[in-house]
Amino acid sequence: xxxxxxxxxxxxxxxxxxxxxxxxxxxxxxxxxxxxxxxxxxxxxxxxxxxxxxxxxxxxxxxxxxxxxxxxxxxxxxxxxxxxxxxxxxxxxxxxxxxxxxxxxxxxxxxxxxxxxxxxxxxxxxxxxxxxxxxxxxxxxxxxxxxxxxxxxxxxxxxxxxxxxxxxxxxxxxxxxxxxxxxxxxxxxxxxxxxxxxxxxxxxxxxxxxxxxxxxxxxxxxxxxxxxxxxxxxxxxxxxxxxxxxxxxxxxxxxxxxxxxxxxxxxxxxxxxxxxxxxxxxxxxxxxxxxxxxxxxxxxxxxxxxxxxxxxxxxxxxxxxxxxxxxxxxxxxxxxxxxxxxxxxxxxxxxxxxxxxxxxxxxxxxxxxxxxxxxxxxxxxxxxxxxxxxxxxxxxxxxxxxxxxxxxxxxxxxxxxxxxxxxx
Amino acid sequence: xxxxxxxxxxxxxxxxxxxxxxxxxxxxxxxxxxxxxxxxxxxxxxxxxxxxxxxxxxxxxxxxxxxxxxxxxxxxxxxxxx
Numbered sequence: 001x002x003x004x005x006x007x008x009x010x011x012x013x014x015x016x017x018x019x020x021x022x023x024x025x026x027x028x029x030x031x032x033x034x035x036x037x038x039x040x041x042x043x044x045x046x047x048x049x050x051x052x053x054x055x056x057x058x059x060x061x062x063x064x065x066x067x068x069x070x071x072x073x074x075x076x077x078x079x080x081x082x083x084x085x086x087x088x089x090x091x092x093x094x095x096x097x098x099x100x101x102x103x104x105x106x107x108x109x110x111x112x113x114x115x116x117x118x119x120x121x122x123x124x125x126x127x128x129x130x131x132x133x134x135x136x137x138x139x140x141x142x143x144x145x146x147x148x149x150x151x152x153x154x155x156x157x158x159x160x161x162x163x164x165x166x167x168x169x170x171x172x173x174x175x176x177x178x179x180x181x182x183x184x185x186x187x188x189x190x191x192x193x194x195x196x197x198x199x200x201x202x203x204x205x206x207x208x209x210x211x212x213x214x215x216x217x218x219x220x221x222x223x224x225x226x227x228x229x230x231x232x233x234x235x236x237x238x239x240x241x242x243x244x245x246x247x248x249x250x251x252x253x254x255x256x257x258x259x260x261x262x263x264x265x266x267x268x269x270x271x272x273x274x275x276x277x278x279x280x281x282x283x284x285x286x287x288x289x290x291x292x293x294x295x296x297x298x299x300x301x302x303x304x305x306x307x308x309x310x311x312x313x314x315x316x317x318x319x320x321x322x323x324x325x326x327x328x329x330x331x332x333x334x335x336x337x338x339x340x341x342x343x344x345x346x347x348x349x350x351x352x353x354x355x356x357x358x359x360x361x362x363x364x365x366x367x368x369x370x371x372x373x374x375x376x377x378x379x380x381x382x383x384x385x386x387x388x389x390x391x392x393x394x395x396x397x398x399x400x401x402x403x404x405x406x407x408x409x410x411x412x413x414x415x416x417x418x419x420x421x422x423x424x
Numbered sequence: 425x426x427x428x429x430x431x432x433x434x435x436x437x438x439x440x441x442x443x444x445x446x447x448x449x450x451x452x453x454x455x456x457x458x459x460x461x462x463x464x465x466x467x468x469x470x471x472x473x474x475x476x477x478x479x480x481x482x483x484x485x486x487x488x489x490x491x492x493x494x495x496x497x498x499x500x501x502x503x504x505x506x
Contacts, residue, residue, distance in 0.1 A: 125456035125469035132473030140444030380478035
């Protein structure tokens with residue numbers, strides 16, 4: 001392997017989940033050359049992740065077929081963004097090598113990650129995220145016969161439970177932190193989005209408990225049991241696996257690195273999904289999480305807007321407003337309770353990369369202090385897990401992203417040199 | 425195409441369904457699928473499942489990669505530090 005390849009396109013889409021697929025298809029219809037890059041092994045994002053344990057809904061297949069239909073649209077899976085070495089250019093890495101990709105318009109569809117909060121025992125093998133468990137099962141993780149407890153918050157808990165049950169696991173309990181009143185109000189509101197109401201009914205589970213918290217995962221070398229608090233009482237149950245996630249956090253790192261402004265937790269966008277930086281658009285969960293329907297319509301708008309078709313883009317305004325309202329319901333009804341800040345004990349690790357305990361951080365004045373003096377966030381995940389946790393636990397502003405955005409090979413870093421050097 | 429893939433995990437031959445991730449293969453190889461040992465000596469297994477947390481990093485054919493984001497290939501050699 002030598003050197004760094006050079007490539008170019010009119011529209012570069014980062015992320016091949018629902019938003020990225022819709023953006024690419026909308027842009028490609030204009031005849032523009034479109035490249036979609038995605039970190040996962042195949043298009044679909046997390047919600048439509050394919051694999052031996054996945055059963056894709058018809059919509060996922062239709063979008064994948066639509067991607068394959070355009071000769072002017074290329075999909076590069078298994079590819080990550082490393083840095084932005086020059087204006088209108090991203091440095092990419094895949095299993096084979098590095099590429100400097102030049103773009104005229106850029107659409108960020110970088111999705112969201114799970115908010116994973118520390119609790120005693122959360123580093124034990126057998127503990128995963130809730131969406132994390134779903135992704136692992138789709139990719140072939142065998143869970144047949146396992147006893148699984150799912151905890152945290154949001155509709156994703158029910159989806160993860162359904163995936164685990166379909167794979168032959170026994171789901172002992174789904175512990176939702178939100179109150180019964182809040183979940184019931186969310187359920188009642190679904191009458192405005194009938195498709196979602198049907199989905200909710202198919203996911204209903206007799207072991208769903210509201211106002212419930214995880215207290216601890218217990219075991220020596222792996223998970224053996226879980227302690228949960230349900231209302232005012234604590235229960236313990238033997239189990240093989242615990243899946244715990246507290247909703248989603250928008251992936252804004254690349255947008256921030258490029259100078260795009262934030263609006264709340266997500267990237268700020270206007271009516272055409274344009275960010276604060278000229279030529280850069282954003283769609284889907286990276287603008288604030290709200291589900292795949294919202295991501296699809298935002299992606300379609302961004303794709304049309306990026307190729308100068310503002311009228312076609314604006315034709316989707318009402319549909320976007322409808323799904324924005326659904327997103328608002330989600331945020332309101334599954335807002336995290338303040339007492340979740342008491343989940344970690346003093347010896348609970350907050351930074352899993354550098355093994356930094358809660359007690360070492362609670363005395364720090366902020367993220368920089370924690371990083372410099374405790375090595376929190378200095379490891380391989382670059383603060384993506386502990387940075388989110390520290391923001392929730394301590395109110396610290398997460399670290400500003402710096403290149404390389406992901407751990408990379410030394411050869412790839414050669415692509416950060418001046419363009420003349422890279423072409424040698 | 426065969427519906428099974430064979431790969432080596434820490435020198436041991438493991439058979440998985442074609443299209444499985446290396447994270448799934450780690451679990452099939454044994455235990456809860458530990459991938460690495462943390463800086464204070466704890467075993468760690470795939471956690472986020474989607475390429476964020478880096479807990480499942482392993483050596484695959486001599487290169488550091490994430491088990492959850494890598495599809496098993498015939499004859500692949502995976503080395504954990506667990």
